[in-house]
Amino acid sequence: PDEALLKIEQEGAVRLLTLNRPQALNAFTTALLVQLRDALELAARDASVRCVLITGAGRGFCAGQDLSDPLIKPPMAAGEAPKDIGHLLNNYYIPMALSLRAMPVPVIAAVNGVAAGAGASLALGCDLVLAAESASFIQAFSKIGLIPDCGGTWLLPRLVGRAKALELALLGDKLPAAEAQRIGLIYRALPDAELAAEAMALAQKLASMPVKALAATRQALDDALLLDFEAALRNEALLQSRLGFAGDYQEGTRAFLEKRKPSFTDR
Ligand code: T3D
Structure with a gap:
C-alpha cells in the first residue's frame, strides 16, 4: 500500500513523480520522503530519464x-518526552x-496547490x-516555532534576497502564485487548467536539450554563489572543459555548422 504514496510514471524521456496523499495535502510522512528520495535516485541512474517533473495529487502540492x-508529534500528555526533530531532518529530509x-x-x-513548509522547500529546490x-x-515554519528547513534558509535569500526572505520566513503569510512569480521566487504562474500540460511540455522541451550541460549550469550557478570572481571563472573553465569533451557539445556544434537539428544523448 505504501507504493501509492508516490506515483511514478514515464512519458517519453520525462519521469513524472506525483506526491499522492491528497487527503493530507500530500504532507510528508517518513515513508513518502523515503519513496521520493528512492525515486529520485532511480531516475538519476536511469538513462531513459532526461527530465523529472514533480507535482501533487488533489488540491495541494x-x-x-x-x-x-x-516521530515528531509533541507530548500530548504529561510524562511523554519531546521528540528530536533533528533526527527526522538528518535521516529523511536531508538525503x-x-x-x-x-x-x-x-x-x-x-x-498544483498549496506548498507549505518543507513542501515549499521541495518546490523551490527544483x-x-x-x-x-x-x-x-507558505513558509509555515514560524507559525509552529521552527525555522525554514529542507533547504529553505539556503534557497530563500538566494531566490529573492534577504529582506524578502525574512519577510516570508518571519511572517509565514500565504504568497499567491502570481506574486511568487512577480518577486522572482518562481518561474511562472499559469491558469489552473493549463498547468499540467504546460509543465509536461516544458519538461519534454528540457528533455530534448543537452541535459548534462543543464545540470552543470545549475551546479556552476550554485558554486558561483560561494566563490570569488576568479574562482568562479576557474570553475566555469573546469566545467566547460569537461563539457567540451562530451558528445552533446560535439553534436550541438556540428549540427549548427551543418544547419540541422541536433540530437542530444549525453547524460
Ligand atoms: O517537526 C517538524 O515539523 C519538522 C519538520 C518540519 C518541516 C515542515 O514542513 S514544518 C511545516 C509543517 N506544515 C505546516 O505547518 C502546514 C500545516 N497545514 C496548514 O497550515 C494548512 O493545512 C494549509 C495552509 C497548508 C492548507 O489549509 P487548507 O485550509 O486549505 O486545508 P486544511 O483543511 O488545513 O487541510 C486539509 C487536510 O489536510 C486536513 O485534514 P482533515 O481535517 O481534512 O482530516 C489537515 O489536517 C491535513 N493537513 C494539512 N497539512 C497537514 C495536514 N495533516 C498533517 N500535517 C500537515 N502538515
Whole structure:
C-alpha cells in the first residue's frame, strides 16, 4: 500500500513523480520522503530519464511535514518526552534534498496547490517552478516555532534576497502564485487548467536539450554563489572543459555548422 504514496510514471524521456496523499495535502510522512528520495535516485541512474517533473495529487502540492507523525508529534500528555526533530531532518529530509539538488537532469515542480513548509522547500529546490494561479507558497515554519528547513534558509535569500526572505520566513503569510512569480521566487504562474500540460511540455522541451550541460549550469550557478570572481571563472573553465569533451557539445556544434537539428544523448 505504501507504493501509492508516490506515483511514478514515464512519458517519453520525462519521469513524472506525483506526491499522492491528497487527503493530507500530500504532507510528508517518513515513508513518502523515503519513496521520493528512492525515486529520485532511480531516475538519476536511469538513462531513459532526461527530465523529472514533480507535482501533487488533489488540491495541494505538499503541506510540508505531516504534523500528526508519531516521530515528531509533541507530548500530548504529561510524562511523554519531546521528540528530536533533528533526527527526522538528518535521516529523511536531508538525503531527499541532497538527491534533488544533485540530479543529473533538470527537475521541474508543477505546483498544483498549496506548498507549505518543507513542501515549499521541495518546490523551490527544483530548477524551474511552475504554479497554478490558485496555488500558494507558505513558509509555515514560524507559525509552529521552527525555522525554514529542507533547504529553505539556503534557497530563500538566494531566490529573492534577504529582506524578502525574512519577510516570508518571519511572517509565514500565504504568497499567491502570481506574486511568487512577480518577486522572482518562481518561474511562472499559469491558469489552473493549463498547468499540467504546460509543465509536461516544458519538461519534454528540457528533455530534448543537452541535459548534462543543464545540470552543470545549475551546479556552476550554485558554486558561483560561494566563490570569488576568479574562482568562479576557474570553475566555469573546469566545467566547460569537461563539457567540451562530451558528445552533446560535439553534436550541438556540428549540427549548427551543418544547419540541422541536433540530437542530444549525453547524460
Ligand atoms: O517537526 C517538524 O515539523 C519538522 C519538520 C518540519 C518541516 C515542515 O514542513 S514544518 C511545516 C509543517 N506544515 C505546516 O505547518 C502546514 C500545516 N497545514 C496548514 O497550515 C494548512 O493545512 C494549509 C495552509 C497548508 C492548507 O489549509 P487548507 O485550509 O486549505 O486545508 P486544511 O483543511 O488545513 O487541510 C486539509 C487536510 O489536510 C486536513 O485534514 P482533515 O481535517 O481534512 O482530516 C489537515 O489536517 C491535513 N493537513 C494539512 N497539512 C497537514 C495536514 N495533516 C498533517 N500535517 C500537515 N502538515
